[in-house]
Amino acid sequence: MSVDKVRSVHGIAQLSERMRAAGMRVTPQRQAIVRHLVGDRTHPTVEAVHAAVAAIMPTVSLKTVYQTVHDLESLGEVRLLDVGTGSVRVDPNVEHPHHHLVCARCGAVRDVTPSVVADVTAHDQRAFVIETIEVVFRGHCATCAPQSPSTPSTRPTPIN
Ligand SMILES: [Zn+2]
Ligand SMILES: [Zn+2]
Numbered sequence: 001m002s003v004d005k006v007r008s009v010h011g012i013a014q015l016s017e018r019m020r021a022a023g024m025r026v027t028p029q030r031q032a033i034v035r036h037l038v039g040d041r042t043h044p045t046v047e048a049v050h051a052a053v054a055a056i057m058p059t060v061s062l063k064t065v066y067q068t069v070h071d072l073e074s075l076g077e078v079r080l081l082d083v084g085t086g087s088v089r090v091d092p093n094v095e096h097p098h099h100h101l102v103c104a105r106c107g108a109v110r111d112v113t114p115s116v117v118a119d120v121t122a123h124d125q126r127a128f129v130i131e132t133i134e135v136v137f138r139g140h141c142a143t144c145a146p147q148s149p150s151t152p153s154t155r156p157t158p159i160n
Pocket of ligand 2: 043093098099100110111
């Protein structure tokens with residue numbers, strides 16, 4: 001994996017510079033979207049980002065949110081995830097490569113460290129050049145899980 005791509009969402013001013021340099025529009029609406037995404041670890045859906053930003057800036061359209069997150073993705077500032085929950089999720093955590101735990105019931109998405117698949121990567125790298133790895137663990141979060149407290153031996157380690 002290229003370390004050059006490892007980057008988190010920068011300060012608003014710095015990021016605005018990068019967007020302008022790339023020929024992208026920088027508007028107060030777009031800056032509000034970026035501000036909302038910084039440090040968000042909940043992997044919000046595009047619709048959730050729109051609802052949150054529109055609450056403080058009603059002129060923000062869903063279309064603008066879509067365009068902005070796609071622009072941010074092309075700059076390497078966010079990852080857009082399709083984890084099968086029906087909506088595009090926005091992940092500003094591009095600094096630390098990681099995988100995801102997805103709750104089949106409530107759709108909650110959490111980060112997990114890549115160590116659980118490190119063995120697979122080490123093995124396959126000899127015969128296949130891996131550029132990106134996307135792993136989704138499906139199951140139930142603590143709130144949604146059935147009562148049985150059985151602990152799988154391969155339980156991934158949450159990052160936060
Ligand atoms: Zn859940
Ligand atoms: Zn994530």
